[in-house]
Amino acid sequence: MFSTCIELALLCHPILAFLTVQNSKMHIKHSNLHYFIFSFLSLLVLRYATSAYFIPSEIPVASLGLCTTKDQPNPIAHIYPGNATGTLNGTISVIPITLELARQLIPPQYGILEHAYRALLPDFPKGMYPAVVAALHDHEVQAFGYKIDDFSRSGFEFPFLDLLNDNHTSFKWAPSMLMTAGHDIALNGAQDYGTKTFPASFDPGCDAYRAVPNSKKPGTTYFSARSLEAGAASLTTLFSETEEEVFPLEFFKNFTNQPTFADGKSCDNMIRLFNTSVTTGSNTIQAVKGTVRANLFPFSAEREWRNVYGLRLDTAFIENNYLPCENFRGYGSE
Numbered sequence: 001m002f003s004t005c006i007e008l009a010l011l012c013h014p015i016l017a018f019l020t021v022q023n024s025k026m027h028i029k030h031s032n033l034h035y036f037i038f039s040f041l042s043l044l045v046l047r048y049a050t051s052a053y054f055i056p057s058e059i060p061v062a063s064l065g066l067c068t069t070k071d072q073p074n075p076i077a078h079i080y081p082g083n084a085t086g087t088l089n090g091t092i093s094v095i096p097i098t099l100e101l102a103r104q105l106i107p108p109q110y111g112i113l114e115h116a117y118r119a120l121l122p123d124f125p126k127g128m129y130p131a132v133v134a135a136l137h138d139h140e141v142q143a144f145g146y147k148i149d150d151f152s153r154s155g156f157e158f159p160f161l162d163l164l165n166d167n168h169t170s171f172k173w174a175p176s177m178l179m180t181a182g183h184d185i186a187l188n189g190a191q192d193y194g195t196k197t198f199p200a201s202f203d204p205g206c207d208a209y210r211a212v213p214n215s216k217k218p219g220t221t222y223f224s225a226r227s228l229e230a231g232a233a234s235l236t237t238l239f240s241e242t243e244e245e246v247f248p249l250e251f252f253k254n255f256t257n258q259p260t261f262a263d264g265k266s267c268d269n270m271i272r273l274f275n276t277s278v279t280t281g282s283n284t285i286q287a288v289k290g291t292v293r294a295n296l297f298p299f300s301a302e303r304e305w306r307n308v309y310g311l312r313l314d315t316a317f318i319e320n321n322y323l324p325c326e327n328f329r330g331y332g333s334e
């Protein structure tokens with residue numbers, strides 16, 4: 001009888017937390033902290049509940065989807081214990097598309113700050129816009145000492161957008177994302193921005209990419225994401241190491257650190273640090289060239305791009321979630 005009560009309480013706790021989170025959306029400015037505390041608390045309770053009550057001991061570990069990542073630990077968690085921090089390992093690549101196509105894909109209310117990307121890329125072809133493909137593994141994401149499970153995600157990003165209509169501040173539109181199926185915290189976290197999320201299976205499951213053995217090209221790596229809903233969304237990359245530096249590192253630093261939005265109601269301030277041990281240590285930043293194939297919103301059909309240039313890297317990050325986009329007027333200007 002008593003244990004049934006505890007189970008009931010444990011089951012209700014995440015629901016209560018969820019209701020609080022729902023309610024907090026109406027007061028978005030004041031409740032970021034609550035959002036975090038409650039989402040982490042509900043996770044903790046869920047974890048405690050599962051480990052204490054629900055896992056029949058005969059389930060083999062492999063069937064729970066556990067695998068071991070090669071990612072190095074989060075090097076900044078102890079520096080910012082009260083902030084959400086983690087590491088992002090993976091590949092970021094640039095897909096030049098025509099400005100005309102960009103204008104069709106990006107909602108019309110967001111201007112394209114062509115002068116902003118041309119300031120960083122003076123030789124970028126005329127009439128073109130740099131769309132971005134990110135294929136990343138989130139590792140040791142934590143705040144207040146509570147870690148969430150690792151997850152993978154990938155999608156298109158559209159940087160250098162004029163969300164505030166000031167013809168100055170660059171924002172990044174991230175309208176859709178393939179994300180590790182079953183990771184409700186990550187999926188709900190992205191959905192709350194208005195991102196179209198596709199629960200997906202990833203290959204590799206616990207890493208940012210994996211080596212392709214016996215490849216003719218040096219340092220070839222593979223990454224694939226496929227939505228559980230058959231045919232809804234997919235993204236595959238095959239990259240090899242290159243000596244060519246087509247896009248300077250400053251360009252990547254600039255757009256990866258632009259505040260990110262989906263429906264424009266709130267902004268995600270993801271601060272990627274390029275100066276910690278995961279970026280400057282034994283695995284340094286590697287320029288890559290390869291092929292991206294994707295069937296993912298906002299593109300209407302499957303597309304393949306060859307000779308795509310990008311970077312393979314790991315960075316630590318600090319993330320400040322669900323902020324009013326207006327807070328970022330002038331952000332990132334020197």
Ligand SMILES: *[C@@H]1O[C@H](CO)[C@@H](O)[C@H](O)[C@H]1NC(C)=O
Pocket residue numbers: 070071072089090207208209210278279283314
């Ligand atoms: C990033 O991921 C790759 C692939 O799993 C791994 O080989 C590499 O060591 C990782 N980098 C860091 C700094 O953890």
Ligand SMILES: *[C@@H]1O[C@H](CO)[C@@H](O)[C@H](O)[C@H]1NC(C)=O
Pocket residue numbers: 032080082083271318320
């Ligand atoms: C850490 O979080 C606090 C409270 O949300 C915020 O004011 C601060 O700017 C964050 N620190 C960094 C380095 O982003």
Ligand SMILES: *[C@@H]1O[C@H](CO)[C@@H](O)[C@H](O)[C@H]1NC(C)=O
Pocket residue numbers: 115116117118119120254332333334
């Ligand atoms: C990003 O690039 C723009 C030029 O487009 C520049 O004005 C801005 O200062 C850069 N921001 C950072 C943080 O480097």
Ligand SMILES: *[C@@H]1O[C@H](CO)[C@@H](O)[C@H](O)[C@H]1NC(C)=O
Pocket residue numbers: 115167
């Ligand atoms: C936006 O700013 C750029 C660079 O300062 C300038 O060349 C352009 O004319 C401006 N556009 C508008 C619509 O004011």
Ligand SMILES: *[C@@H]1O[C@H](CO)[C@@H](O)[C@H](O)[C@H]1NC(C)=O
Pocket residue numbers: 273274275
């Ligand atoms: C790393 O860079 C961030 C800002 O980009 C800065 O706040 C921090 O002090 C730097 N850390 C080191 C060890 O240089």
